[in-house]
Structures are given as structure tokens and as C-alpha cells.
Amino acid sequence: MSAPDTRQEAATRPGGRSPIALLRRLPGRDVLVALLAILVVLALSGSLTGYQAYVVTVVVIFTIIGASHTLLFGAAGQPSVGHAALLGAGVYAGIAVSRHTTFGMEGEFVAAIVVGALIGVVIGLPSLRIGSLYLAIATLALCIVAQQIFFEWTDLTGGGAGTQVSPPKLFGAVYTPLGLLYIALVVMGIALLFARNLLRGRQGRAWNAVRTSPLAASSLGISLGWQKVGAFGVSGAMVGCAGVLYAHAVNYVSPSDFSLELSIVTLVIAIIGGQRYLWGAALGAIFVEGLPEMLRTAGEFRYVIYGAVFVVVMIFFPEGFAGGIAALWRRFGPRRSAPPPGPVELEPTATLVEAELARSVAAEPAPAAAAERGGVGLTVRDVRVEFGGVTAVDGVTLDVAPGTVVGLVGPNGAGKTTLLNAVSGFVPVTGGEIRVGEHLLAPRRPAQRRALGVGRTFQNLSLHEGMTVLEHLLIGQHAVAGYGPVGQLFRMPAYVRGERLLRQNALETAELLGLADLVDERVENLAYGVQKRVDVARAVVARPRLLLLDEPAAGLTPDEGDDLVGRVLVHSRHVGATVVLVEHNIELVMRVADRVVALNFGRVIADDVPDVVRRQDDFVEAYLGG
Numbered sequence: 122m123s124a125p126d127t128r129q130e131a132a133t134r135p136g137g138r139s140p141i142a143l144l145r146r147l148p149g150r151d152v153l154v155a156l157l158a159i160l161v162v163l164a165l166s167g168s169l170t171g172y173q174a175y176v177v178t179v180v181v182i183f184t185i186i187g188a189s190h191t192l193l194f195g196a197a198g199q200p201s202v203g204h205a206a207l208l209g210a211g212v213y214a215g216i217a218v219s220r221h222t223t224f225g226m227e228g229e230f231v232a233a234i235v236v237g238a239l240i241g242v243v244i245g246l247p248s249l250r251i252g253s254l255y256l257a258i259a260t261l262a263l264c265i266v267a268q269q270i271f272f273e274w275t276d277l278t279g280g281g282a283g284t285q286v287s288p289p290k291l292f293g294a295v296y297t298p299l300g301l302l303y304i305a306l307v308v309m310g311i312a313l314l315f316a317r318n319l320l321r322g323r324q325g326r327a328w329n330a331v332r333t334s335p336l337a338a339s340s341l342g343i344s345l346g347w348q349k350v351g352a353f354g355v356s357g358a359m360v361g362c363a364g365v366l367y368a369h370a371v372n373y374v375s376p377s378d379f380s381l382e383l384s385i386v387t388l389v390i391a392i393i394g395g396q397r398y399l400w401g402a403a404l405g406a407i408f409v410e411g412l413p414e415m416l417r418t419a420g421e422f423r424y425v426i427y428g429a430v431f432v433v434v435m436i437f438f439p440e441g442f443a444g445g446i447a448a449l450w451r452r453f454g455p456r457r458s459a460p461p462p463g464p465v466e467l468e469p470t471a472t473l474v475e476a477e478l479a480r481s482v483a484a485e486p487a488p489a490a491a492a493e494r495g496g497v498g499l500t501v502r503d504v505r506v507e508f509g510g511v512t513a514v515d516g517v518t519l520d521v522a523p524g525t526v527v528g529l530v531g532p533n534g535a536g537k538t539t540l541l542n543a544v545s546g547f548v549p550v551t552g553g554e555i556r557v558g559e560h561l562l563a564p565r566r567p568a569q570r571r572a573l574g575v576g577r578t579f580q581n582l583s584l585h586e587g588m589t590v591l592e593h594l595l596i597g598q599h600a601v602a603g604y605g606p607v608g609q610l611f612r613m614p615a616y617v618r619g620e621r622l623l624r625q626n627a628l629e630t631a632e633l634l635g636l637a638d639l640v641d642e643r644v645e646n647l648a649y650g651v652q653k654r655v656d657v658a659r660a661v662v663a664r665p666r667l668l669l670l671d672e673p674a675a676g677l678t679p680d681e682g683d684d685l686v687g688r689v690l691v692h693s694r695h696v697g698a699t700v701v702l703v704e705h706n707i708e709l710v711m712r713v714a715d716r717v718v719a720l721n722f723g724r725v726i727a728d729d730v731p732d733v734v735r736r737q738d739d740f741v742e743a744y745l746g747g
């Protein structure tokens with residue numbers, strides 16, 4: 122039974138009409154829950170003293186900053202200790218607007234968001250060249266440099282003496298601390314809504330893919346560097362926005378406020394709250410900013426309580442408060458999942474696939490027709506790849522006609538994977554050229570090669586931990602999603618339409634690869650053979666025009682291998698894709714390939730139809746040991 126059927130059945134079960142089940146089916150229910158929480162705070166806020174209103178406002182401000190880490194660190198995997206600099210930038214951009222224009226907070230927000238986003242982008246730009254850790258260190262440097270600039274820019278910041286902030290004014294009306302709290306709540310609501318919109322859909326999936334498997338992400342057309350630049354930009358905009366609120370909440374700001382320590386505190390808020398959950402930022406902010414205030418009566422002893430809670434949470438809930446609550450909910454909530462599933466296995470259905478394959482082969486389109494339907498030819502001319510003194514690929518020349526299946530075989534170390542890596546852009550060639558259709562591939566990056574239709578799987582699984590099978594099939598379609606970040610941010614019709622189509626296609630592919638019952642399963646719960654299927658499904662779901670399969674049957678039983686390769690070839694022949702299949706199971710290759718190319722020591726030793734290659738002496742000697 123397919124997954125949609127499962128869901129449909131659940132909906133019509135007697136329990137499916139319970140209030141919780143109805144709530145679960147409500148679109149945008151998380152937004153409703155958040156609105157409800159905000160309304161509760163609003164209702165309670167009437168009885169708050171000025172000081173209490175200040176404390177709640179600070180919690181709200183740090184929730185926004187914590188949520189900015191949820192995007193950047195929790196989703197995109199990039200830690201930053203430069204957020205104090207971004208906050209300072211937002212604060213001073215707001216102060217500049219209030220001093221030099223007649224605008225109130227409405228103008229301050231615009232300026233702070235723009236300045237925060239721009240500085241965020243600038244901080245993120247090095248990620249086009251350097252890795253995550255080095256970038257984190259760069260943000261540390263930024264924090265120190267920015268604070269120094271704030272100290273020196275005395276006209277604006279007042280230097281070491283600091284500067285007074287004008288009372289909060291919005292569209293001409295001046296607000297009390299309680300009024301500022303209301304404004305802060307609305308701003309937080311909007312910021313979290315936008316953040317949630319970005320996280321759900323193509324953008325959030327891309328960030329998660331970059332974090333969990335950069336290699337696979339770039340093979341899917343996702344640019345690692347630009348994704349991080351974008352995440353920094355969005356994060357900077359959110360922090361800049363929080364800066365305006367912060368300035369008015371504290372009334373008086375000094376450059377010494379924007380220290381490295383503050384940056385670390387904001388990161389701690391995200392981590393202890395649960396950096397994968399937006400609402401975790403609120404829990405983290407309450408814990409870090411609110412709790413010390415609530416525990417004031419405990420005197421200095423409160424730091425002991427505070428530290429103890431921190432350690433206990435991190436030990437028992439490494440995914441923070443929100444992660445812990447989510448785990449408890451999964452375990453004990455109304456729709457609790459079965460106890461941790463042992464690895465989920467699938468019964469291979471080799472005979473069925475064999476039959477389908479035979480049919481599909483019988484109806485195989487002529488190469489010209491395949492090219493029209495989507496397949497694209499691959500031309501490799503005298504390609505060399507060297508690693509230091511090792512020549513892994515040594516002057517390889519081969520042609521793969523559109524819509525055909527070419528088996529690439531050879532003993533261990535023959536250079537098969539390296540050749541695939543050269544085609545998909547993961548290793549540079551030291552000589553020769555590679556074309557896909559008319560396009561010369563060098564010096565395109567892997568993500569740009571995906572745009573030309575090159576898709577691939579990996580010899581070693583490169584799945585995205587924590588994500589479901591369905592999410593993998595959606596990530597696989599990143600390059601063809603049909604909507605961009607703006608459409609996603611505002612949930613425009615293009616986004617809704619696009620997501621529906623992506624989902625439909627994902628479910629069809631899941632059906633074809635025998636994964637339909639497992640779409641909601643997290644990949645780490647699946648058996649190795651099923652994970653292999655997911656890896657392949659993610660590559661084929663967007664219908665690449667040239668599909669590079671790197672040992673799809675490795676580690677599988679012969680039946681499982683036949684099944685998987687059979688299924689994927691049925692799909693490929695159906696869409697007319699060209700396939701290069703690297704595989705050690707020679708019998709399998711001989712059965713399914715139109716042509717076989719054998720490599721040894723990086724050189725082509727045979728290139729012909731399977732029956733001819735099988736009898737060739739070089740091949741027999743190199744591969745089968747004589």
C-alpha cells in the first residue's frame with residue numbers, strides 16, 4: 122500500500138476524528154499555536170510591572186536572535202560567534218535613522234534589516250572559498266573588529282561612554298515599555314513566520330542538505346557557498362531587526378554591550394533551546410535571559426542552579442529543550458511512533474523487475490528519440506586525472522550515446538569512480554575534455570553540472586541524517602522546484618503549486634523504486650539496502666539527462682542488487698535518460714548494459730557490446746584474473 126493510502130486510512134479511522142487529529146490536519150496549525158501563545162502573553166502582560174515587561178521584551182528579542190541561529194546553524198550548519206556585531210549594526214542603524222530622519226521605528230526597522238542583511242552577506246561571502254570551521258573563526262574576528270569600530274565611531278555610538286536611545290516611536294506615537302513589548306511580540310511573530318516559511322520547502326531543505334551531506338547537496342545542484350551566504354543574509358536581517366527592539370528596550374547602549382560574550386550567549390540560546398526547532402529559540406531565551414531574573418531571590422546561588430540545569434539538559438537532551446520535548450512527544454504523544462524500528466527491510470522483487478525491465482528494453486527508444494525525450498550524450502576525450510604521483514585516469518576516451526546504458530567495469534582501483542567524479546565535477550581533470558551534449562563541462566562546479574542534467578549516486582551512501590525518505594525525494598528535485606526564496610517566503614501560489622508537483626513526483630518515484638510505504642521514515646532507521654534505494658531515488662527523481670550510478674548494488678544481496686538496478690533502469694529508459702553504470706557485479710552489467718567499457722590502471726582496455734567484451738582476452742585477464 123502506498124503512503125498516501127496509509128494517511129488516508131489513518132484519517133478515516135475512528136480515532137482520526139479526535140480534536141487532536143483534526144488540529145493536526147489543519148493547515149498552518151503551528152502558526153495558530155504560536156498566535157495563541159502570543160495572545161496569552163498579551164493577555165498576561167496587562168498585569169506586568171514595567172520591569173517585568175522589560176524582561177519579557179528582552180526574552181522576545183533574544184528569541185528572534187536565537188531563531189536566526191536556527192536558520193544559520195541549526196539548518197545550514199554554520200556556527201557564528203559574530204552575532205553581537207550584527208546586533209550592534211542593527212542598533213546603530215536604528216539610532217542613525219532616529220537621529221537624522223523624522224522616521225520612528227518603522228524607518229529604523231527597514232534600515233536595520235537592510236544593514237543586518239548586507240553585513241550578514243559580507244560575513245558569509247568567504248564561505249564561497251573556506252569551510253565551516255574557518256568561517257566560524259572569521260565571525261569571531263568580525264565580532265572583535267566590529268566592536269572596535271563601534272568604539273571608534275564616537276559620533277554615532279558615543280564611544281566608551283555610550284549613547285542614549287530615544288523613546289520608542291512608531292508611526293508618530295510614542296510607546297511605553299509595555300507598548301514596546303507588544304511591538305516586539307508582533308515583530309517576533311512576523312520574523313518567526315518568515316523563518317518557518319523559509320525552513321519549510323526548497324530553501325530549508327537545501328540548507329539541511331548542505332549541513333548533512335555537502336557532497337550530495339552539490340551533486341543535486343545546490344551551491345554550498347551561496348546557500349551559506351543566503352543563510353547569513355537572512356540571519357543578519359533578523360538580528361538587525363532585533364537590534365532596533367534591543368536599543369529601545371535598554372534605552373542606553375554602549376559598544377561594550379556588543380562583546381564576544383554576547384555573541385556566545387546568543388549561540389547558547391539556540392543550542393540549549395534546540396537549534397533545529399524555531400520554537401526552541403523561545404525556550405532557550407527564557408532559560409538564558411528570563412530564568413536568571415526569575416531566580417533573583419536565590420541570590421548568587423542562582424548561578425549554581427542555572428549551571429546545573431544547563432548541564433543536565435545538555436546531557437539528557439543533546440538536541441536542547443525543544444529536541445527533548447519533541448522526542449518525548451514522539452514517544453508518548455497521541456500518535457506515538459512504534460518503538461525505535463529495527464532497520465526497515467524490503468523484500469526484493471527481482472523477478473517482477475526483470476519482467477518489467479525486459480518489457481522496457483523491448484520498447485527501448487532509438488537513441489535519437491531518447492535524446493528528444495531527455496537523454497543526453499557523454500563524450501570523454503583523452504581525460505587524465507592525477508592525484509600527486511598517482512594517475513587514476515590515464516587518457517580515457519569514450520562516447521556514450523543518448524538514451525543508452527553503458528556499463529563501466531574494472532578491478533578495484535581501475536579509476537571508475539574517479540572518472541565519474543571527473544564528469545560530475547568533484548575532481549579536476551589534468552588533461553583532456555568532457556562534454557555533456559554540446560556543453561564542455563570544465564570549469565563548471567558540480568552544482569552547475571547538475572543544471573546541465575548530470576545526476577549521480579555515491580559509492581558510499583551520502584544521505585541526509587534526520588530527514589525522511591520523502592524529504593530526500595524532495596531535495597532531489599531542488600534544481601527543478603519551479604519557485605524561488607521570495608515565493609517561498611510569502612507562500613505565493615507558485616510555491617504552493619510547485620510543492621504539490623514536487624510531492625506528487627516524489628511519491629511516484631517512491632512507488633517506482635518500492636519505497637512508497639516508507640516515505641515518512643527517517644533514513645537512519647532503514648536497512649542498508651533500503652538506504653541504497655533512497656540514494657538512487659534521490660538521484661533519479663528529478664529525471665537527470667545523464668545518470669551516473671556508482672556501484673548501486675554494492676553491499677546488497679544479488680537479488681536486492683538486481684531489483685534496485687532493474688527498477689532504476691526501468692525508470693531511466695522510461696524517461697530516455699543516458700546511464701553510466703559502475704558495477705562490480707559483472708553478470709548484472711552484462712545483462713542490462715547496451716555497451717560495456719572496461720578500465721584497468723586508468724586506461725580503457727575494452728569498449729564494445731557485452732558479448733564481445735566478455736570474450737576479450739584483456740578483459741578476462743584484468744578483471745577475472747585470466
Ligand SMILES: Nc1ncnc2c1ncn2[C@@H]1O[C@H](COP(=O)(O)OP(=O)(O)OP(=O)(O)O)[C@@H](O)[C@H]1O
Binds near residue numbers: 511532580
Ligand atoms: N582522492 C584521492 N587521492 C589520492 N588517490 C586517489 C583519490 N581517489 C582515488 N585515488 C586513487 O586513484 C585510483 C583509482 O581509484 P578509484 O576509486 O577511481 O578506483 P575504482 O575503479 O573506482 O575502484 P573501486 O572499484 O575499488 O571503487 C586508486 O589508485 C586510488 O587509490
